[in-house]
Amino acid sequence: MTGELITKVISAKPGKTVAVFAGIHGNEKAGVMALEKVLKTFQLDAGTAYFVIANPEAVKLNVRFIEKNLNRLFFTSNDGQTTEDERARELMKVLDECDALLDLHGYNGEEDSPFIITDGEGLELASKLDFGYIITGINKAGDGATDCYMTEQKKPGLCLECGSNFHPEKYAALAEKSIYQFLKFYGLVESAPGFDSREQKLFKTGEIAIRQSETFAFDREYQNFDELKSGAVFATDGENKYTAKENEYIIFPRPNQKIGQESFMLVSRINS
Ligand SMILES: [Zn+2]
Structure with a gap:
């Protein structure tokens, strides 16, 4: 091949x-x-x-x-x-x-x-x-x-x-x-930097939002792993409002997508 x-x-x-x-x-x-x-x-x-x-x-x-x-x-x-x-x-x-x-x-x-x-x-x-x-x-x-x-x-x-x-x-x-x-x-090389044992935060995937309208906007600028405020509207897409639930974080916030593309993904924390 x-x-x-x-x-x-x-x-x-x-x-x-x-x-x-x-x-x-x-x-x-x-x-x-x-x-x-x-x-x-x-x-x-x-x-x-x-x-x-x-x-x-x-x-x-x-x-x-x-x-x-x-x-x-x-x-x-x-x-x-x-x-x-x-x-x-x-x-x-x-x-x-x-x-x-x-x-x-x-x-x-x-x-x-x-x-x-x-x-x-x-x-x-x-x-x-x-x-x-x-x-x-x-x-x-x-x-x-x-x-x-x-x-x-x-x-x-x-x-x-x-x-x-x-x-x-x-x-x-x-x-x-x-x-x-x-x-x-996987045993393909013998020498490599040692494995790491840093503390890791584990998340589970939730909704992936697909842009529906010409007028999509977040309520503010977001970065990966920003925690959303439970009960608050954090994005609007035409008539549609996105309201955050408890323990929801945003990933890949993209306010400028074309219709049909992914505007954001939600994840929730599964370890503490
Ligand atoms: Zn990529």
Whole structure:
């Protein structure tokens, strides 16, 4: 299996097969920088590793996507016609060979709160990485993401939100360290930075809001993991008002989306 910007590295020693993706969203550069650096320096001690620049055209143009959000296209019945649909089908073939996936992303905010989205088999590794926040349970809510595709097959898939897209050079080191820890966890490299044991806040996915009208607005500016005030209206979308419940936090607040795209996601804390 080869395709544009898919690097396959095979060790003489048998072992697991894993994939590292970066640039699923072309404007999220920390992972791309980290992956390019790892490819220049690393030594595979066992198994097979795929390193993938997932949406090269979007990376080149520094845009989230060209026609469709690639991270909503990973589902087996995908028969779409865009370049991104084709790329998703090609990358699903790679994932079908893999035991685990690390998918590197970033977020559009200034806050310093890198987080992981994963589920099931991915949680054990997530607990060993240097991230303060973990979100689970997205599989039921948002089909078509790479981590959901893996989770559906009972395989670990971790989406790492490595930090602010506005400062990729600041967060490339975290992405790079995580790649090595991922490869070490699955036995593909012998040396890697030690696993981390920092305190982590665990959240469960709730609603994903799809923009319905021309007039969407939040009541104020939000950042990832801002806690919403219970009982208060925090967003309006045309006639529709969004009222917060107890223990609700906002993720991916995007006030300027097109109709039909995701304006925000809600999560709730499940550990204290
Ligand atoms: Zn992303």
